[in-house]
Amino acid sequence: MSDEQLECPFDAPSCPEEVHSTAAYVLGGLGTLVAVILTILSLQAVPNLHYGIRYNNARKWADVDNVYTAGRYFIGPWNSFVLFPALVQNVEFSNTFNLAPSGDRYPALHTRTKEGLALNLEVALQYKLRQAEVGKLYTEFNVDFEAFFVSTIRESVIKVAADYEAYQLWDQRKEVGDQMQREVNSVLNKTYAECWGLQLLDIALPKAFDQSIVQTQVQNQAISTEKYAQESAQIRAMTSVIESQFDKRIKVIKAGGEANYTLITKTAKAKAKKMVLDTEAKVLENIKDQLHLVKKDLVSYQRYAALPIMSDAKLFYGFGSESQVLVDAPRAPARVLQGSSEHLEKLPDGPTREEL
Numbered sequence: 001m002s003d004e005q006l007e008c009p010f011d012a013p014s015c016p017e018e019v020h021s022t023a024a025y026v027l028g029g030l031g032t033l034v035a036v037i038l039t040i041l042s043l044q045a046v047p048n049l050h051y052g053i054r055y056n057n058a059r060k061w062a063d064v065d066n067v068y069t070a071g072r073y074f075i076g077p078w079n080s081f082v083l084f085p086a087l088v089q090n091v092e093f094s095n096t097f098n099l100a101p102s103g104d105r106y107p108a109l110h111t112r113t114k115e116g117l118a119l120n121l122e123v124a125l126q127y128k129l130r131q132a133e134v135g136k137l138y139t140e141f142n143v144d145f146e147a148f149f150v151s152t153i154r155e156s157v158i159k160v161a162a163d164y165e166a167y168q169l170w171d172q173r174k175e176v177g178d179q180m181q182r183e184v185n186s187v188l189n190k191t192y193a194e195c196w197g198l199q200l201l202d203i204a205l206p207k208a209f210d211q212s213i214v215q216t217q218v219q220n221q222a223i224s225t226e227k228y229a230q231e232s233a234q235i236r237a238m239t240s241v242i243e244s245q246f247d248k249r250i251k252v253i254k255a256g257g258e259a260n261y262t263l264i265t266k267t268a269k270a271k272a273k274k275m276v277l278d279t280e281a282k283v284l285e286n287i288k289d290q291l292h293l294v295k296k297d298l299v300s301y302q303r304y305a306a307l308p309i310m311s312d313a314k315l316f317y318g319f320g321s322e323s324q325v326l327v328d329a330p331r332a333p334a335r336v337l338q339g340s341s342e343h344l345e346k347l348p349d350g351p352t353r354e355e356l
Helices: 003-007 015-042 131-141 145-161 166-171 173-189 207-291 295-305 341-346
Strands: 043-046 050-056 061-068 071-074 079-085 089-093 104-106 109-112 118-129 193-204 314-317 324-328
Touching (some): 015 043, 043 050, 061 131, 089 145, 109 145, 118 145, 118 173, 131 145, 145 173, 166 173, 166 207, 173 193, 207 295
Parallel strands (some): 089 104
Antiparallel strands (some): 043 071, 050 079, 089 118, 109 118, 118 193
16 A cells, blocks of 8 residues: 555545645634634723723833723733723821721821921822823833822921921911912822812820910900900990981881871861851852841841751740740751852842841
């Protein structure tokens, strides 16, 4: 048996073609598998709340010019992401262990005031990396930037605290905190970050000094309370004066109104009385003219005409038992001379004096 027959299990004429076809299938499958593996290895993700810098593990090289935000990216094989926090980071310098830490916690800061008193500071602050400069941060500090930040923040806070006297730390606490934040922000800006906020948690001075400060503050509060009490009394007195002035004005206005009322009503009554008297005079004049009465007869007429308006008035004539009531006035008062000149014109002409 020849060598060709021993090596090829198929028929002699078709054996080379079948071997080549099988090899092609195997190589194609291996190529597809390698491509799938490379594709999977080329896909990398940046988690939420993080920045990423592409790093080539084969060449040990980082692409510091491009900063990736959260998402999935095709960055090629043998590449990965170096991650940096994108959210605000909290750093605490505190010995208050019963308070749950938020972020990294370090021991409280120890220094001395401007006059040399011992000072313990508990501080919390928040900083954030600037996205556009994360590559520069990686170039200078790699991924060990946090230790440098903490050291820089510690030195800045201690430096600012040492520039103040003890009473200023108590009396000007907000100003001290603002100055510390400005100083820390100025330093962090040089290392591609920014300080978002700083809080003074506790300022511990020697006990004797603390007690003297407390007493001073209590006295100041007592003085302020007394001052406010005096201002309150002054305001109440001013309010009483204003109230009395308004009461006076109210009385004057009421008195003026009552006077005007009295004047107007009396004037109206006087005008009404005058109109009545004028009307009566005109009526009597008409009666005098129509009845041709003389003055004496006119007075008698007025006397008899007044009887109807007099309550319980009676006029008798005759003497003895034969006297009779000539005029019996009504019980209720009657209006004087209810008839006007128009009624008098309708009366028949009375007899003259000579006829009587």
